[in-house]
Amino acid sequence: MTSPVYVALDTPDLERAKAIATKVRHHVGGIKLGLEFFTANGRSGVKEMAQLGLPIFLDLKLHDIPNTVAKAVQALRDLEPAVLTIHAAGGRAMMEDAKAAAPAGTKVVGVTVLTSLDDDDLRSIGVESDSHAQVERLTKLAREAGLDGVVCSGAEVKAAKRLWPDGFFVVPGVRPANGEAGDQKRVVTPRQALNDGASMLVIGRPITAAADPDEAARAIEATL
Ligand SMILES: O=c1ccn([C@@H]2O[C@H](COP(=O)(O)O)[C@@H](O)[C@H]2O)c(=O)[nH]1
Numbered sequence: 001m002t003s004p005v006y007v008a009l010d011t012p013d014l015e016r017a018k019a020i021a022t023k024v025r026h027h028v029g030g031i032k033l034g035l036e037f038f039t040a041n042g043r044s045g046v047k048e049m050a051q052l053g054l055p056i057f058l059d060l061k062l063h064d065i066p067n068t069v070a071k072a073v074q075a076l077r078d079l080e081p082a083v084l085t086i087h088a089a090g091g092r093a094m095m096e097d098a099k100a101a102a103p104a105g106t107k108v109v110g111v112t113v114l115t116s117l118d119d120d121d122l123r124s125i126g127v128e129s130d131s132h133a134q135v136e137r138l139t140k141l142a143r144e145a146g147l148d149g150v151v152c153s154g155a156e157v158k159a160a161k162r163l164w165p166d167g168f169f170v171v172p173g174v175r176p177a178n179g180e181a182g183d184q185k186r187v188v189t190p191r192q193a194l195n196d197g198a199s200m201l202v203i204g205r206p207i208t209a210a211a212d213p214d215e216a217a218r219a220i221e222a223t224l
Contacts, residue, residue, distance in 0.1 A: 008034060033057070047079065084106050086108060131153070154192055154193035
């Protein structure tokens with residue numbers, strides 16, 4: 001069975017990203033490249049990582065007016081990522097246009113509420129709903145807009161799946177039992193996230209910051 005774990009290679013250093021991906025490749029299902037990697041290495045860096053032969057999740061969390069996001073997605077078409085993120089808070093028209101601009105084989109998923117935010121953080125930016133209600137609201141909107149799924153924390157994935165039984169659910173903020181949360185505020189274990197309906201687990205530092213990333217990925221795999 002293909003692993004649901006995508007390792008987040010959050011580094012500006014292309015050689016380091018390649019080295020970690022090469023070490024863990026037999027214990028993960030793919031690699032996730034985000035803003036830190038992309039702003040340093042761009043499209044050519046993504047193409048170089050693609051040569052490793054693992055599926056690529058391009059986590060750029062696009063968020064702008066519909067025309068700008070659609071043009072950005074168009075510019076990424078030839079990279080053919082397995083998964084691409086946009087912010088669901090960009091609204092329905094933005095999500096519709098992003099999906100229309102993406103290649104057929106790319107799952108476009110909407111980030112609902114970042115896993116680094118809790119209810120106090122939401123209130124501080126003027127969102128009166130709690131994280132649970134806000135994830136539910138944006139999940140419904142992403143579905144109506146024709147996306148493939150959403151990004152949410154493991155604390156909400158069960159509720160999101162209830163609203164969208166055939167949706168694709170990406171869960172970051174995943175930590176092995178007793179793992180350090182760091183800047184993540186809504187955290188669950190890999191097993192719990194899968195039990196509750198996650199389709200894909202995004203795991204970064206618990207693997208990449210370990211003394212032996214391959215062993216860390218293997219240990220996580222053993223809990224699934
Ligand atoms: O809500 C979100 C959306 C994306 N992420 C990304 O996932 C990884 C998590 O890394 P860890 O080191 O396992 O905390 C990171 O690349 C984020 O950009 C997220 O954490 N939360």
